[in-house]
Every structure is written in C-alpha cells, then in structure tokens.
Amino acid sequence: MITAFQNARIFTGEQELNNQTLLIREDRILDIVAPSAVPSDARIIDAAGKILASGFIDLQIYGGGDYLFANEPSAQALRGISEAIVKSGTTTYMITLATAPMELYQEAFDIVHANPHPALAGVHLEGPYFNPVKRGAHTEHLIHAPVADEVKSLLKASKGVLKIMTLAPEVCSDEILQLLIEGGVILSAGHSNATYAQAMHGFDQGIRTSTHLFNAMSSLHHRDTGLPGAIFLSNAYASIIADGIHVDWQTLRISKQVLGRRLFLITDAVVESLSGTHVHVAAGDRYTLPDGTLSGSMLTQLDAVINCVKHAEIELAEALRMATLYPAEVMQAADLGRIAAGAKANLVLLDESLQLQSVWLEGKEVVQ
Secondary structure, eight states: OEEEEESOEEEOSSOEEOSOEEEEETTEEEEEEOGGGSOTTOEEEEOTTOEEEEOEEEEEEOEETTEETTTSOSHHHHHHHHHHHHHTTEEEEEEEEOSOOHHHHHHHHHHHHHSOOTTEEEEEEEOSSOOGGGOTTSOGGGOOOOOHHHHHHHHHHHTTOEEEEEEOGGGSOHHHHHHHHHTTOEEEEOSBOOOHHHHHHHHHTTOOEESSTTTTBOOOOSSOOHHHHHHHHSSOOEEEEOSSSSSOHHHHHHHHHHHGGGEEEEOOBOOOBOSSSSOBEEOSSSEEOTTSOEEEBOOOHHHHHHHHHHHSOOOHHHHHHHTTHHHHHHHTOTTSSSOSTTSBOOEEEEOTTOOEEEEEETTEEOOO
C-alpha cells in the first residue's frame, strides 16, 4: 500500500517543496511526485498546508516518560522511554548512560541488545573517560583514564550496541582512540579541559564530534582557545543544548554562525529521579543535582527547534536540519534525517505554530 501526503510544505533536509506529493510504501520513502502522478490506489493524507519534515534525531537523551534508564535498566523502562520519545517527534535516539560502574554498562548493553526498537539506534556512553576537573554532574570517583584491556572488554560486552562515546581527548592515548574507532564507536570530545593543541590532536586522530558545546569543557580564552577553539577551527561537529540555560541565546547564535552545518541539537534530557545512583531534581525549567549543579534539560527536540527559530534568529529550515540531517551525518546514516527516495519513512507533521500534529515511525502513524 502506498500512502500519499498531499498539500504539505515538505522540508526535505535540502529544500522546501510545495505543490508536491510525498509517497511512502511500507517503511520507506518511495518518491516525491507531482499531484497528478499519485497512483490511483494510494491512501491519501491531506496535510492541509502543514509542515512535513523528517522525524527528529536525538543523539543524547537519558530517559523519557517516567523512566531514567541508568536507574532502571530494564526492558520495560526501555520500551517506555522509546514510546515517550517517539510521541514527542523524535524517531531516532541514542539512549545515554552517564559515568557508572562497568557492571551497569554490561547490564544496559544486554537489555538494549535484547530489546530492539525502531527508534533506538544504540547506546551513547557519556563517561567514564573524563577529565575530573570538568566532571559536571558526573560521579567523580568513577571517572578514570582508560586502559586498553578495559576498552576491549567494553567493546566485547556491548555486542555492537555502543555507538557513541563522550571522552576527554587529553586523557586518552592514540591507541585507545583507535581501539574505539575500529570498534565502530563514534567519538565525541567532552567533559574535557583540553588545550587547543590537545583537542586538535584528538580530532586529527578521528574524534568526529563534541558534546554539549561550552558545557563541561575548557573555556574559549584569548590566550588558549581550548576545546571550543579547536571545535571552531577543525572539521568536527558539535552538539548544543538549546534551552537558554546550558548556553544563552547569544552563544547559540554565535556558535551557529561560526559552525554552520556542523552544529546540531541534542536534548541531554533526563527525568526526575530522587533515588538511585543518578539523582535529578526538577528545579523549575531544568534538572539539577541536590547541590544545585545543572544535570540535564527538560527539552524535546521540537522545543529545541522552536528555540532556535524564536530566540537565535535561525531560519526554520536550518533549525530542522540541526535536529535531523546534521545528526544523521554524524551517524553517517544516509537513510535518516532527510526526505528522499529510499530513506526511512520517519516523519513529523507540524502546524504553522510548530506544534506537533502527527508522527510516523517507519511508515506507521504513532498514536498520540
């Protein structure tokens, strides 16, 4: 069965199309055609002038619904998180784990491996190979420099579900970086006090991106630009938390002007959890540790897109790319983050106020 989306403003990831019809079949995008070329037996969905875009991609999110995966690593929690995230418009995500004992990572890997979900792309480990000076909300006594045997064990235990790892370039040898890259892990520089030279060396060794720009990293100083300066002057991507709290709107705007298509959105979202290893307290418009340290956002990716448009003077098409096309490029996933023939039929329908109307995950409409 072919489904045809008519009368939509189609944001493909490259351009906006009007007076065109999007065709999907099963879990894939079939084509974009003129209305006159729609098959006679297609199921018609009238978008009534609304915005049709690729489903959002979030490469760093800790939980959703009532579940924080690190505190409740279970199939039920993973299912609940996936359902909540998809209903918010995010159709691809990396479940993220903070610095924790290796036993928790093993348990989480096993659960993710045994419970696939079409929105779940893998695991992002944020830690434990950090510079403790920039630990942020992470548990200090669990932070340590990596050794080869531990990294090999970690890769073996992950059974291929470990996809991204945030680490500090200055605490990792070239050997460690290459072990992880050869193991299929995307490396992201973060929680780092690296000098400019240390950070650039890490990028030269294959670190592809960086984690929550400006948060938990060395400062952009006029005598040593540190990790931010290396990000700006390299070819690396950078994620950013666009809530006006982790960075202010002017910093978001400046970063976008400097980085262009290398800047993408993450939520770094958590849920309130008042017990367990990872405690997050809801504090108005953010989450904190009990001592007040900022520990996560309340964002959805759609919130982040809206904030980019409303507060940072970023055009809608570009803000959408920051939550779709650019994170897909970080993943090197050609069938995600765009509306094109052969891509996954992961879609969101938004009204003119950018309020979410509908979500399709691999061609199936998600019940809101």
